[in-house]
Amino acid sequence: SSGINAEYGEPEKIYHFTALACTLNEPEEGVAPTDSRRRPDQRLMENQNYLDANAMKVKLEEAQRARRRAREAQIVIEGTPAKYQPKWFKKQTCDITGDDIWRFTEEYWECKKNMTWDRCPVIYEDEAYVQDDGLDET
Numbered sequence: 800s801s802g803i804n805a806e807y808g809e810p811e812k813i814y815h816f817t818a819l820a821c822t823l824n825e826p827e828e829g830v831a832p833t834d835s836r837r838r839p840d841q842r843l844m845e846n847q848n849y850l851d852a853n854a855m856k857v858k859l860e861e862a863q864r865a866r867r868r869a870r871e872a873q874i875v876i877e878g879t880p881a882k883y884q885p886k887w888f889k890k891q892t893c894d895i896t897g898d899d900i901w902r903f904t905e906e907y908w909e910c911k912k913n914m915t916w917d918r919c920p921v922i923y924e925d926e927a928y929v930q931d932d933g934l935d936e937t
Contacts, residue, residue, distance in 0.1 A: 824836055824841060824845070829911055829914065830911065831886075831907065831910070831911070831916055831919050832916050832919050832921070832922075832923065833886075833919045833920065833922055833923075837923055838859070838923065839855050839859075839923055840852045840853075840855040840856040840859060843855055859922070859923070862922065862924070863922070866920070866922075867883075870883065885901065886906075886907075886918055886919065887903060887904055887906060887907045888901040888902060888903055888904060889901070889902055889904050890902075
């Protein structure tokens with residue numbers, strides 16, 4: 800396999816991951832800006848920069864908590880529950896079990912095709928990472 804994890808050789812021995820598992824986090828052009836493969840803490844970890852990876856993880860998690868608190872505060876201000884709405888899934892009832900399920904809407908593929916990511920929030924704000932996300936700009 801070529802790519803960011805190729806240099807680590809025998810991933811089964813190093814990370815106890817299969818070669819396939821190591822390639823699942825490989826960067827891919829054209830994915831949503833919220834795609835977990837764009838997480839700066841993941842890239843730092845893969846590059847064995849563990850202290851910075853942990854600091855970045857803490858930063859990302861705190862930013863996520865702050866966004867949640869802002870949504871909750873907005874509910875208090877407006878007096879109406881504004882539930883979080885997933886971008887690519889819709890809540891439905893399973894015809895067989897009657898349970899709530901989340902069904903993929905397929906809208907992601909249209910957004911990826913047209914590179915229209917305006918519905919995605921900014922969640923990875925680290926400029927150094929954005930400039931060096933492992934993707935070739937050519």
